[in-house]
Amino acid sequence: MPTDAPDFHESDDALVQEDRLWQGNGWTARVIKNEEDEGWAVAMIKDGEPEPALVGPWTMGRDKKNPKPLDVNAFNTLVKTANEVLRRHEQQLHAQLHKSVSVSTDAGQLKVNLDIVPDEDDPYATLSAWDGYGEQLASVRVAPTFKLTVASAEAWVANDYRRP
Structure with a gap:
């Protein structure tokens, strides 16, 4: 018996992909009001982490009042950038905690x-x-x-x- 509704059930852990909130690849991007000025910012939060790994400015929309909506291409770029920030942080921490010198004997x-x-x-x-x-x-x-x-x-x- 055919129906007009699609035959799938969304689970509670379905990924959100909206204009100001986008999830995927272990990350959540959230567009937020920039507290310091009239603009907008985007926070990239790695799944399971309490704090954002990256917060940066976000583009205004065409109306110059609201933020540009998130989309898959912007999200993928943000994920790549956030992963790079984490990698650099890990390298810096490793350099602080592990030192090496050579000596001649x-x-x-x-x-x-x-x-x-x-x-x-x-x-x-x-x-x-x-x-x-x-x-x-x-x-x-x-x-x-x-x-x-x-x-x-x-x-x-x-x-x-x-x-x-």
Whole structure:
């Protein structure tokens, strides 16, 4: 028996794709009134995150009063930009928490790493030494404030890898 209604059931978790709210690819774009001026902004929120990863200006519509509606092309561009922002943030955080220097010894070049663990209750760092073959020679726990330099690495190696 044919009907005029489509034969599908929308689930509670169906994606919203409206003029000011668009969901997909693990992201939600929300067009919001810009608190600081007459314009509009768009917030990109990664699914499961409480805060937006990206907030930026949004284009005015033709009436110069309301925002331009979101569409699939704009949303895909916003997702790409927001993912790039997160990737850069992760790279910056990694650079702050993981440092490495090379030192020369009689046995050859060594790589000395400092890996900081920013635990809320008990932050610490691990100082480790690696030979040219990728074998770990030593590892000690140090304060997260330890400053890794070539000089501090050379002093640690010269002191038979005892905790500085």
